[in-house]
Amino acid sequence: MNDGTPVTAIPWGAGRYNVTIDADALAVGAYFEIFNATKASDLYKMASTNVTYLIRPHYTAVSVSGNLETPYGEDTIINIVLVDLDTGLTLDSTVVNSLSFISSYGTQPETGLGSLNGITLDTNTWNVGTISVNISVVMSDSDYYAPDLYSFVVEIRNHLTAVNVVGDLTTAYGANTTVTVSLTDLDGGTILIGSVTSFTFTSTQPIQVYNSSDGFTFDLVTDNWPVSTIQVTLSVVLSGNYDNPTNYVFYVTIRSLQTTLYNAPTNLLFTQTSDFTIDVHFNVSEVGQYYGLPINNEEGQFLVTSSLTLSGTTITPLGNGMYRIMIPWSNFDGQGTDFTINIGVTPSSNLYSSASIVIQFQYRPIISDLTANLYTVSTPYNMDVSIHLYFTDRDSSTGITTATISANPDILISGLHIANGDYLVILDSSTLSIGSHAINLTASAPGYDSKWVIVTIIVTQIHTNANPSTIYLEIPSGNTKVFTISWTDLDNSLPIQTAIINISHNWNGTAPVIIWTGTQYQITFETTASDSLGIYLLWFNFTKGAEYQPGYCEIQIEIRSHDTILTADSPPPTAFNAIINVTAYFYDFDNKVGIKDALVNIYVNNATGSVSSTFEYNLVLGDGFYTIHIPASQFGLGSRTFTIYVNWTGAIQQYDNKTVVVSVNVQGVDSLLTLITASDPSAYSEIMTYTFLYSEQDSGIGITNATDTGYGTDHVHIIVNFDVTFNPLMLTISEVGGGVYQIDIDTTGFGQIGQFSMSITIQWDPVDPFYSTRVDSVSVWVLARATLLLINPPSPESYGEIASFSFSWQDTGTTTNILQSGELNVAMNITFNLAHNAGLF
Known part of the structure; x- marks a missing residue:
């Protein structure tokens, strides 16, 4: 490359090379490279080429x-x-x-x-x-x-769900079956009863549907299903975001009713020579609607067995589920004294289950017996004792009627046979001291062994009872109450008088006064206004020698505040600058009198807090009446509601505090509009003057616009209206005195004469003290002006000549001539010509 970095070049055909550039460390972007190709031979010059390539992000x-x-x-x-x-x-x-x-x-x-x-x-x-x-x-x-x-x-x-049923699915005939439905949210969570639309139980019996159930437990109505096993299919319809579960199949087994077989009596002891006889009861023992139901007509279903070979056994239906079983004495004669038999019954109907009972019984010799109705007798001192003795032939279960009764020690008064071996024995206890005494009573009769019993007589004190007329006495503070206590000999129903009366109490006030009335004790309990309120206990203990039980009673006394009643009349509407007077009555409900006392305090609140007020006794109405004075100027106009508090301020709350609510309508100050002077009927173009007094109704003080009387100035506004068109510029209103207003009317403002109605409205701005608006009306008479016609008669003229004369028409009010105008009309009953000059015609 141009920086001299060698690159890997793989030949690819003649003069072609695949060049690989390591771009792992290169950032995303465009790159420009110069590739130089050389060969180790002088025959070739170095060749170069420009290459541009783009490093892009991965897709x-x-x-x-x-x-x-x-x-x-x-x-x-x-x-x-x-x-x-x-x-x-x-x-x-x-x-x-x-x-x-x-x-x-x-x-x-x-x-x-x-x-x-x-x-x-x-x-x-x-x-x-x-x-x-x-x-x-x-x-x-x-x-x-x-x-x-x-x-x-x-x-x-939706959530996937599953359903199953739990509970005891075996039910007695005639009963309902309680089942609990278990709904499972297979996606987790809990299915609430509100998400269930219905539960439907389907079987060979009537279908049962439960809509909008409030729980998952149901009493299936199976009380009329037959005894059998019945398949039931449960289907559930869910609402909301749940799929209905797959129907669930279960089985309900209706079984026979449990029964019981029992005998009466249960103590089976027979006298020798008598047949074995027993009554047995066959009833439903299953808890439910059939519980106790007697099962009849099953006498043929009984089986009686024993270790002995029995013969002559009879079973007799007695009705109501009872059957009498009789086995002759001959089956037991010489076989001993103790026997056991088995009694079983298998009902003819599958509605009832089988029952059995094992009976054990004895045969014994004939015996007699002496019993008493009471073996321990408690009697008050010096009172006779009555006891019943029963002398009985136990073998025949009959009473022995020929007996003689004796006592040791000999305190026997009488021993009278009543009936069937029942003897009424009366014993004299007057010789017995207080305490316990054992008395031997013996019954003897020909042909029977004598029998005896020991009876214990306990001689006690005479029973007494202290009974108060009340156990709770409620006394208003300062009052006195009277109650009674009767101390009675309960054994002889007599009142007891004694001089020994002990009183225990936590009362620190005046001691009670006790008086014997001849039949009971009268107690007077007096309180004072200084006694503390609260509950006090008085214990009375009556005693009279060792022969009488002490008498006790307890009286609870509550010293309380007097119940009171507070009433008040809502006052009439009151002017803003006046005093609201409320008459209240503070009444002692206990003593039925009004409460007048210096310890009574009265104050007033409204919704915003305390209200300025004073109060005083109302001496005219009498005790308990108070007049509360509330300045109305504290409030704005409108309905106002006050709570009046009447409190007792003494150290002891002798009277209950009370409150009462009253309402009053605070209104503007009533005013009066009084006509002082009125103009007489006046001629047209004259000035008519009216004066009025605008004043407070109660005080008569004039309501002025000019002087600040505490409410500011320029609050009075007067509006004058006429029932005809009137030029308002011809009307002048002025205040000529304190609250006296003058209205000056230039009658030319009417433009006509006649009788008119003038309405005067005088009102106060809606500010303190809110004077009421007043309206009045008066009649205004505008008359034609008085005139005088002055004629200078003509001189006598000959017939056919012109007769001339002059006249003037004078306004008598101004003493001036009325000049010619288009409104002036001169008429005569002759032909004439008219000329004028400065009012002279």
Whole structure:
């Protein structure tokens, strides 16, 4: 080459060479080289040629691999395959700056890639369907061209599911079968009940469909299925992004109802010579709708066996599931005293299962027995004791009626036979001290062994009860309450009077006063306004010697604040510069009186906080009435709502604090418009004058425009209107005194005479104190002007001559002549000529 660097040249035909340039270290770009060819011979000169060549980036291609079928709601993991098309080698992430996945769901960029494998395509929000995705690659190495866009398809599919049934699939006849359906998301995740449209159970029995179920556990209605094994097919319809699972087949076994066989009585002891007789019950023992159902008409299905050979056994149905089994005595005579038999029954219907029972019984000699209804008797001091003794022939289960009763020690009052071996025994305990005493009672009758029992008599104190009229006493602070306590002999139902009454308490106030009324104790409990509020306990202990039990009772006393009621009347609409007066009534609901006390404090709030106010007793209305004064000038116009707080400020909260809400309408200050002077009817072209007083209604103070009375000036505006056309330049309005306004009317502004209506509107700017607008109207009379006709009569003239005379028409108000004009009309009942000069005609 031109720099002397040798190159590898491989001959290729005559005078042709393939020249290889090592371009591994060359950057991308265009290069210019001069190749020199020499031959080791003087016969040839060195030949040169110019060569230009281009080093370009490698061409690349991109594709993806991986599972492009993705369950709904999940991301898709893909591998990027980037190939160098010039070398056929696979490139890694080091030559990639970024990737972009472009779909109808937007663009997902990926930068800073450590690997081209395992890249997550965010498809968890994509809908089910086939979505086309383009992948765009930006290379970080300039030695490589970016590959063309590559398109691939991602299929978002519903989740695959499976279903099965768990639970005890063996059910007793007449019962429902509880099953739990297990739904499995084969793609992972959990299927919620809200995604299930229906569960359908199909069998040879009526189909059962459950729509919009709130759970996966169902009670299949199998209570009328026959005893057998029945195939059931479950099909499930899912909503949302789930495929329905394949139908699931399971089997429900309906078995016979469990039964029980039991006997009554269970203590089987027979007297010798008597036949063995027992009643057995055959019932359904299966828990459910048939539980306890008696099973009848199965007497032919019983089998009674024993180690002995039995004969003469009879089974008699008694109804309601009962059967009487009788085995003659002859089967047991001479065979001993203890026997066992087996009783079994196999029902004729497969609805019921078999049952059996083992019966053990004995035969014994005839005996008698003496029992008492009570073996330990507790009795109050000096009261008789009644006991029943039962003298019985146990073999025949009949009472012995001929017995004589005796007692040791001898405290027997009487022993009277009542019926069938029942004896009422009355014992005198007056000789027995308080404590426990054992008494031997004996029954003797001809033909029977005497029998005895020991009865323990416990002599106790007389039972008493201290019963208060109330166990809880609620006393408003400063009040007094009275209650009673009855101390009663419960055994004799008599009141007990005693001088021994002990009171324990945590009360530090005035001691209770106790008085015996003849039947009970009256207790007066007094409180004062200085007693602390709270709950106090009083324990009363009544005693009267060893023969009486002490009497106890407890009274809970609560000293509380008086219940109060606060009422208030909403005041009438009030002017802005006035005082809002609210009358409130603070009432003691416990004592039914109004509360008037210096410890009562009243303040007022509104929505923004505290409101300036004062209060005082309302001596006219009486105790409990207060008048609250609230300056209205604190507020703007409109409806205002206040909360009035009435608080008790004493050290002891003797009265409950209360609040009440009132509303008032704050309005502008009422005003008056008073006509002071009015012009009399006036002649046309004269000035008519009217004066008005614009004043506050309550105070009568004039509302002036000229002087600042605390609200500024120039707030009064007067508008005058007439019911006819009027030249406003002929009207003058002025203030001639404090709130006195004068209206001067030049009547020529009417351009006519007559009676007119003048409307005067006087108003205040919408600022403090918001005076009300007033409107008044007056009549204005404009009269024709008074005139005087002055005639100088003519001199007597001969017939046929011209008679002349003069006259003037004078305005009497101005004493001037009225001059000739187009509006002047002179008429006479003769023919005449008229001439004029300066008002003389």
